Amino acid sequence: MAVGDAPLPAFFAIDGIRIGTANAGVKQTERADVTVFEIAEGSTCAGVFTRNAFCAAPVHIAKANLAATAPRYWLVNTGNANAGTGQAGFEAAQACIDALAEKTGVAADTILPFSTGVIGEPLPSAKIVASLDDALKGLGESRWADAGSAIMTTDTRPKGAIREISIAGKTVRICGLSKGAGMIKPNMATMLSYVGTDAGVSSELLQSMLNEANRLSFNRITIDGDTSTNDSAVIVATGRSGVDVDALTAEEQLQFQTVLTDIYTELAQLIVRDAEGANKFVAVEVSGAASESEAEMVAYTVAESPLVKTALYASDPNWGRILAAVGRAGVESLAVENVSIRINGVLIAEQGGRAASYTEEAGVEALTPADLLINIDLERGSDKATVWTSDLSHEYVTINAEYRT
Template sequence: MAVNLFIPNESDIFPVAGVEIGIAEAGIRKAHRRDLTVITLSPGSSVAGVFTTNRFRAAPVQVCEAHLATGDEIRALLINTGNANAGTGEKGLADARQSCTELAKLLHLRPQQILPFSTGVILENLPMDRLIGGLPAAVTDLKATNWFEAAHSIMTTDTLPKIYSTQLQLSGKTVTITGISKGAGMIRPNMATMLGYLATDAGIAPALLKDICKTAANHSFNRITVDGDTSTNDSFIMMATGKSGVQIDSIADPNYNKLLDALIAAASDLAQKIVRDAEGATKFITVQVDDARDSDEALKVAYSIAQSPLVKTAFFASDPNLGRILCAIGYAGIHDLDVSKLRLWLGDVLVATDGGRNPDYQESDGKRIMQEAEILVRVSLGRGKTTETVYTCDFSHEYVTINADYRS
């Protein structure tokens, strides 16, 4: 049961000039499931990526990083679901490389021009015969209008497809941004992974795109949490084809900020959709920490609240349990925190001040906020001027049910 997850009409998804997508049924884990996606990019495109920090980096993540590091022009992405190719050692690396080699043959590219992605069960080898067998059909299917199909094709435990599309005007030209993501909250590393793909027909210099990709990730995919588990395969890729005729080569370009904001908004939407579809989620929670000395301490407090099982079960119960939130702030690891300067709001209701309950606070006001499907928790630390925001969901019976199910 996703929380207010908006799915645009297919007619509102704008193709991105220079990007084509093809999908096939390879039968990697289940028959009759479209599980193989190929994305191609026109020559001259820029590509950048950020990847999981988990030390058990899956084989395709390692191959992506190696191929990006060659500096060769990336021209295609290959994504399979059903198997994560993680915890598979040297054989896994060889399989990921071979996938690229086989697709390169079909597309007349060099293997290092291809980025591979896998999501699904871990600790099992990729069924290479089926994967390779599916490639010709995916290549035959390549077309500009397959974004919606791709959003479906990359799903694993997701209940709904995640897709975003917008257009903006830059220097009188129309620039398109379209992206897809998947992941039921990075919370099921044997069956799930966070994947995000965002394409634009703006042209962006490779070094600049790398910075934008990192910035966008830090405002989006790196600001969501369901249970604190970081998958072995998480990847976020940005692609810029330049086909719109708009080209941005430096941050001094007058269009830079407008495009950056639009790309961050797109990444943020795709990331938040993952939280909205998180396993068992019934509420979407925004945790905003204001007046911190720096980003690091703001995030410590925000994640301490957002990852506390006690706080999350209280949200599930619509219980304005101030004690649990204050307690989570208290153990966030800010050793010189002066709790007497702290203020806490639920929505627009000031619930705690001066190190304790706001004398004017009425439990009924807190209860009213907690019953909503979207809740803002706001903390002022009274220490500085930095704000950070993270997004999470509540913690329900359904979460335990889903994750206690035997892998099947």
């Protein structure tokens, strides 16, 4: 189940990044489950990681190595999250990157490990180590699409986005991948994202640009309110385009930031469109809020309400459930008589009740498309925020009840 079609884009090569994949048989043996990103010397990296207190061993190691070095490899496995695995988990992750370091001649702390899959099972590091020769043998610049498939878990399809822009008279390219289809919620999700660009950016500026892009993309999606122990989004800037973002004008830097936010938003939305059991792609836009955080709070409360989500699944214009969710979002002194709600442009609620102009037929029609925009206007300020989510379906329960068995 997934909303609409979302074919992979025609990835281009990013000069300075090579990708290889292999089938290590971590959990299944039908497709590649190990991915190696090789990063040219002189590149810069930045990353954002889960805030879950039970963050997985590879996340600890990736954060430490990113802080200490200029990374030369990203090593990703699916099928096993290496989370909740204690000291043995650290040793298993280290064994994988030690082996890759030995085979490639780089220092082990220049390798960032990533794992995704089932929590709490010992990572079969020997299988991953044994697959590395295969992955390295296949390294190539044009393998973004292969990597998109190799990083999937319960995803029904690979997810990628590309951008090509002209800045300061030169062409800058960005390729991005994401994976994730559940346990999705800001700060962040069971999601991984790998982005590469041939722009040159200092690691400090790259980190700050990634933070901003992430805030408005991966941190604005929610599928089931759960956050994972493994979420990581990393970006590498190789500088091979000859564009030095740090040296650009403020306006040109903003242009680059906008494109970055844009590609991250696309990668984030692709996850929601492939949400476990999703039939609807839902944007919840709260406007007229007294602050952006207030708008976010209301948007999340609506986007995570099981009653709202089951109604959306049924294409049922049960706007009362939306109102009830707004009402419990914790907005101080909310004047309910000012709140209005639109779905795909149809005014369904105003003045704290059903809109005078509303008809059941119009409501049903508004809910028919797979893409829904719910706008909630609080009319108490000028701030707004949008959160993207999916419906809650029988398939969601099936997928999550049967994941391990």
